[in-house]
Amino acid sequence: MLKDFIEDKIRISLSDKSKSKFFELDISKLVLSIPNNPDHGDFSTNFALINAKALKLNPFELAREISTLLDNEDSDLFERVTVEKPGFINFKISKKIYHDFLAEVLIKGENFGSFPLNGKKILIEFVSANPTGLLHLGHLRNAAVGDSIARILKFSGYSVTTEYYINDYGNQIRLLGESLKSRVMQKLKIESKIPEEGYKGEYLLDVAELLLSEVKSDDLLSKDYEFFSNYAIKYLINEIDKDLKDLDINFDSWYSERDRIHNTDLLSKTRNLIKSVQGLYEKDDAQWIKTSEYGDNDDWVVKKRDDASTYFMNDIAYHHDKFQRGFDNIVNIWGADHHSHISRLKASMNLLSNDSHKLNFVLIQFVRLIKDGRDVSMSKRSGTYTTIRDMLSEFNKDLVRFMMVSRSSDSHFDFDLDKCREGSDDNPIFYIQYASARINSILNKDEVVKFTESQVDLSLLIEDKEINIIKKILNFPDIILDASNSMSPHKLAFYLQELSALFHSYYRETKILVDERELSGARLFLLKSLKTVFTNGLTLLGVSSPERM
RNA sequence: GCGCCAGUAGCUCAGCUGGAUAGAGCAAAGCACUUCUAAUGCUUAGGUCGGGGGUUCGAAUCCCUCCUGGCGUACCA
Known part of the structure; x- marks a missing residue:
């Protein structure tokens, strides 16, 4: 750097x-x-x-x-x-230093801006939506931010594992099974009501349809809710994965709560561990954990009167397991509505003498969808949300992902659909991709100079705008480091917009392919370096850099 | 009540581990296409950084306090 x-x-x-x-x-x-x-x-x-x-x-x-x-x-x-x-x-x-450093950009290529492996292992958990429905707008920002952070951390030298926690156990899952069963019965013209607290969304009708096409209806009549739960979970996880793949998000690890926490001895082991440090006590027929002695304001119930463990207990076990897996940094990307869980979870890890400094959180504030000046985040049909699938049918992945990371996660974010349509002046991703496409267009026209990287005299780049672009290019690694340390992809998004502005301005003013071959060569080198930064930067945000537009 | 986040240009937001004249995009007004893509560029205008105290060479940034908005405060997950 x-x-x-x-x-x-x-x-x-x-x-x-x-x-x-x-x-x-x-x-x-x-x-x-x-x-x-x-x-x-x-x-x-x-x-x-x-x-x-x-x-x-x-x-x-x-x-x-x-x-x-x-x-x-x-x-x-x-x-x-x-x-x-x-x-x-x-x-x-001095200009010479700038020219010397610019020369290295193309040598580093797709690694320009990256840092060598630092030996640190990071686990980053995000999305983790319950498999009781499709991904919706509420998950979208979490997904985009989480994946971009993971990419940036990796690029800056960490060994990163991304993980999706599947909440496939408990009351909600029972309700999901009962709801699906009810839908199947309705299809079979057998009177059946979806449970009061159940899942009434229409997507379960599709699942019911599919199930009926695969299994004979007579066989279905005798099945219990678990059969239906399992079928629904499998289906929905698959659909969730499909949506994530459409966003270019691939998880390294899918962590099943049922398989890893309840069908193993993890829960009892963790509980015993807490007990062994006198961290548990009984009160009002329930079992409590002494988080108040380890940094939280209150104690919390870990085992209910009915003997079932609470969600919080499961979360303690899960996070203890994360620590046991030997990561140097454990990052959770959470919706801001879960912020109150942070202090109790940290306190629990303190109690288990895990190093709670290794446990870090990124809180994502809410997004509101604005259409015709009104909030349309929730559709009129009660209980159904705008799904990611709906969003992607109208807007392309690049736009959606860029918008989601273009603001600080701390800020509430109004996503105005009307302002983001194609060709709109309020659509920043086009501005950046257009810069990249313009560069390509010039590089493709280079039949005269037949530019080669090795024989180029960069000292010919002396215009103010050229030096400014070089400075900005060389600033890229600093931006990566900053975005990585603060886990703030929006810093990269802003940087790419600024870089685009410098290029567009330069482009309007300066002819690249001029009669002086040497000068053309130097300028082509600059453009190719720019393209490298655009590609590297956009990739980290999960956005493509199209060859032409 | 308590906790977290936010309050910066008409709008949407950067800047916040203290730094020099507070930035960008959009909207507004005006200009520039016989040119490698005008989905662009160039001007102009626009501000008591929510209010009030404090800390110091220096505060949008740190501390205290108040006001406003969002979210959360389960033996739900």
């Missing part, structure tokens, strides 16, 4: 005892940032401002001394080093 490279150079200069009198300063505090105002150079640092007090020096004077030292040190690196008002040191990087 260019920034690291320069920071290192500065650190080396400052800590050189023979030349520098600042070698006692804590150089780990040296941070370069990119100033808003281009007059302040390519990078700047507040290092002198931070350290002035400790040295009992005037910050401006300190900055001056440091800058003089650096300016003399490496004339190849800096075009100039200046000092501004309170004590900022501003660096203008």
